Amino acid sequence: MQTREVNVAGVKIGGGNPLALIAGPCAIEGAEACMDQARLVQKAAAEAGISLIFKASFDKANRTSGMSFRGPGMKEGLEILAAIKKELKLPILTDVHTPEQCDAVAEVVDILQIPALLCRQTDLIYAAGKTGKAVNVKKGQFLAPSDMRNVVEKLLATDNSDILLTERGTSFGYHYLISDMRALPSMRLLGYPVVFDATHSVQTPGGLGTKSGGERQFVAPLARAAVATGVDCIFLEVHPDPEKALSDGPNMLRIEDLPALARLLLNIDREVKAAIEAESIVESKRREGRNALLSSGVHSGVHPGSGVQAGVQSGSGVQSGVHPGSGLQKSV
Secondary structure (H helix, E strand, C coil), X not given: CCCCCEEECCEEECCCCCCEEEEECCECCCHHHHXXXXXXHHHHHHHHCCEEEEECECCCCCCCCXXXXXXXXXXXXXXXXXXXXXXXXXXXXXXXXXXXXXXXXXXXXXXXXXXXXXXXXXXXXXHHHHCCCEEEEECCCCCCHHHHHHHHHHHHCCCCCCEEEEECCEECCCCCEECCCCHHXXXXXXXXXXXXXXXXXXXXXXXXXXXXXXXXXXXXXXXXXXXXXXXXXXXXXXXXXXXXXXXXXXXXXXXXXXXXXXXXXXXXXXXXXXXXXXHHHHHHHHHHHHHHHHHHHHHCCCCCCCCCCCCCCCCCHHHHCCCCCCCCCCCC
């Protein structure tokens, strides 16, 4: 099924549009570093021919350890994101963590993102929705796909239907996540574009003691599988040198690997959409044929689905149920 189209500063997500990309570093590591990274991501997306929304967080408020790097904070972070938006003309996504942040953040960015661990915080969802900006809600690692209906209804209560829903893995025991691909078409049944976060899905939360680990080698396979299910957008955290990243390095993709992966994902997306369209045409013709047959049965005086065919002539073998020329006569 097609989802609702959400238009984010000219980037169309869902509604049968080509796959879109949300990509950028986990956290803002400084004004110069973030601008450089944004340029690299923009160049990589252009090489692949995929529509881009740049993401970066001004505050990673849910780090494993209180000693971990969090980012520059809201005031400086928004100034950095505003500069990137102005210079590179890129749509911007960033996280919000409290209702009080939403209005100020909405003045700068194009998508407000609700972190997975906060996806049931009603006041935060209401505040984000009331800004009128698109809202991307990450499904909590503890929620079933169908539970996101309640999140959607909260946002709709604010008269905001520019909604994105992101799958980022499900808790599987301690320090591990799994990606259930059934979750993606299940969430799309809610009618809104679904995003697959291929980098957080390979995270091992708290797996390194004072920080999270990750299994970067599984980012590309999971991204390919997700796009094959028909998702509307792919989410990738990327960095020039993930080993030196200040946040979530183990699960981030190298920016130099982004163009090839994005091209492959676009190819999969085109093939999947073409196959779905072909199946839709075939099914439409089948329905037309069935309707024509049912209509013919009604006009002949035979109840559709009765299993009885209309006789051609009065007194014929067909009408009597006896094959003409069989030598058998109808019982009196």
